Amino acid sequence: MARIQVTGGRPLHGTVEISGAKNAALPILMAALLTPDPCRLGGVPHLKDVTTTIELLGQMGVDIGLGERSDVELHAAELQTDLAPYDLVRTMRASILVLGPLLARNGSARVSLPGGCAIGARPVDLHLKGLAAMGADISVEGGYIQARAERLKGARVVFDTVTVTGTENLLMAATLAEGTSVIENAAQEPEVVDLAECLISMGAEISGHGSNKITVQGRSSLAGYDYQVLPDRIEAGTFLVAAAMTGGCVRAARVRPGIMDAVVQKLEECGAEIALGEDHVELDMGGRRPRAVNITTAPYPGFPTDMQAQFTALNAVAEGTGVVRETVFENRFMHVHELQRLGADMQVEGNMVVTRGVPRLTGAPVMATDLRASACLVLAGLVAEGDTLIDRVYHIDRGYENIEEKFGQLGAAIRRLPA
Ligand SMILES: CC(=O)N[C@H]1[C@@H](OP(=O)(O)OP(=O)(O)OC[C@H]2O[C@@H](n3ccc(=O)[nH]c3=O)[C@H](O)[C@@H]2O)O[C@H](CO)[C@@H](O)[C@@H]1O
Numbered sequence: 062m063a064r065i066q067v068t069g070g071r072p073l074h075g076t077v078e079i080s081g082a083k084n085a086a087l088p089i090l091m092a093a094l095l096t097p098d099p100c101r102l103g104g105v106p107h108l109k110d111v112t113t114t115i116e117l118l119g120q121m122g123v124d125i126g127l128g129e130r131s132d133v134e135l136h137a138a139e140l141q142t143d144l145a146p147y148d149l150v151r152t153m154r155a156s157i158l159v160l161g162p163l164l165a166r167n168g169s170a171r172v173s174l175p176g177g178c179a180i181g182a183r184p185v186d187l188h189l190k191g192l193a194a195m196g197a198d199i200s201v202e203g204g205y206i207q208a209r210a211e212r213l214k215g216a217r218v219v220f221d222t223v224t225v226t227g228t229e230n231l232l233m234a235a236t237l238a239e240g241t242s243v244i245e246n247a248a249q250e251p252e253v254v255d256l257a258e259c260l261i262s263m264g265a266e267i268s269g270h271g272s273n274k275i276t277v278q279g280r281s282s283l284a285g286y287d288y289q290v291l292p293d294r295i296e297a298g299t300f301l302v303a304a305a306m307t308g309g310c311v312r313a314a315r316v317r318p319g320i321m322d323a324v325v326q327k328l329e330e331c332g333a334e335i336a337l338g339e340d341h342v343e344l345d346m347g348g349r350r351p352r353a354v355n356i357t358t359a360p361y362p363g364f365p366t367d368m369q370a371q372f373t374a375l376n377a378v379a380e381g382t383g384v385v386r387e388t389v390f391e392n393r394f395m396h397v398h399e400l401q402r403l404g405a406d407m408q409v410e411g412n413m414v415v416t417r418g419v420p421r422l423t424g425a426p427v428m429a430t431d432l433r434a435s436a437c438l439v440l441a442g443l444v445a446e447g448d449t450l451i452d453r454v455y456h457i458d459r460g461y462e463n464i465e466e467k468f469g470q471l472g473a474a475i476r477r478l479p480a
């Protein structure tokens with residue numbers, strides 16, 4: 062299994078170009094299932110999850126071409142199967158996003174249960190309840206969700222909990238349903254908004270996206286799309302935290318600063334100087350050690366859970382004590398044990414991790430347990446004395462494009478060791 066080796070001690074300097082957002086690209090790729098017309102998505106990041114999505118859509122009969130400059134062309138003229146098999150679904154939770162579009166366009170779907178992963182149980186009950194309210198007949202047998210509906214009917218769905226992919230599944234399903242759907246307690250994440258904008262470009266009638274109440278007037282068909290995906294605010298945040306931890310100065314280019322408020326605010330609180338441009342965020346730490354910050358994760362516009370591990374790593378080397386509360390997932394502290402192996406002074410207490418910053422970490426072999434946990438280990442490795450060897454880096458390849466090259470260009474000593 063490939064590993065990543067990071068040798069700590071070099072402040073990061075320079076500009077990093079941010080890729081398209083994984084969590085926007087995946088639902089938009091799945092939205093190609095809604096139309097028999099050709100679609101094109103630009104700015105798609107080269108990631109394992111994108112490859113898995115292409116494989117999943119391909120085996121359903123979607124014609125897929127990879128164009129120049131990170132374009133993906135998709136054509137779901139006719140679908141060969143409504144099956145999303147276990148082998149693909151188990152490697153990527155976002156596979157559940159085929160459910161809404163398949164049901165809406167095809168009238169049936171068989172999707173393997175995505176199951177839990179290292180950050181919590183992650184059930185899909187709210188997706189199923191919502192689709193059932195729209196008239197779908199749903200059962201779960203042999204580990205597969207079996208769903209049928211001659212034509213979905215518009216419905217009012219109030220989510221018990223804010224769910225990002227749940228909102229996206231219902232949003233896509235509602236675009237082809239008969240009548241009006243109202244999704245309440247909807248997720249307001251920028252990636253949901255990006256999907257909605259793409260659906261609107263296909264002819265969908267949607268309003269209220271970006272608020273907690275989305276209204277969709279169903280149509281009998283949708284056209285194809287030609288769309289450019291949103292930049293990845295989590296990738297950008299990860300590089301900015303790395304700059305803050307190493308005392309460096311980094312510009313994250315090709316971003317939308319307006320959707321990064323919660324993260325930027327915490328970076329300022331830790332002592333960084335931040336300059337916001339139209340499409341960049343620049344962080345200057347001026348060689349200083351960051352101050353510890355308190356964080357509580359929450360749905361957008363709150364602090365993103367997908368940045369929690371990175372800030373936990375920052376607190377490990379910051380001045381003072383920081384408390385991080387995780388309220389979105391019940392088990393998203395697997396990285397704490399690995400950070401402790403590098404010398405971090407932190408304890409998990411229920412849904413909190415309390416960290417007393419130490420002046421230095423020491424490199425050690427560590428294991429990546431999930432996507433953002435692996436990113437946080439790279440960040441810790443950048444400031445640890447000596448070598449940090451990160452195992453199971455397939456997690457990082459799910460969500461970070463060319464991570465070694467990008468950190469390398471900023472001056473980090475980082476390399477991938479082949480299996
Ligand atoms: C591909 C994608 O976009 N992934 C993101 C998405 O995941 P995902 O959409 O899976 O996360 P959700 O927003 O659904 O999860 C939020 C909470 O709701 C719970 N829940 C969710 C659905 C359900 O049917 N029942 C239920 O109880 C979950 O267990 C969790 O505790 O949003 C998360 C929260 O911002 C991010 O960390 C992930 O990066």
Ligand SMILES: C=C(OP(=O)(O)O)C(=O)O
Pocket residue numbers: 084153154155367432433460
């Ligand atoms: C948890 C994440 O992704 P997923 O929902 O695909 O597991 C993430 O992007 O941090």
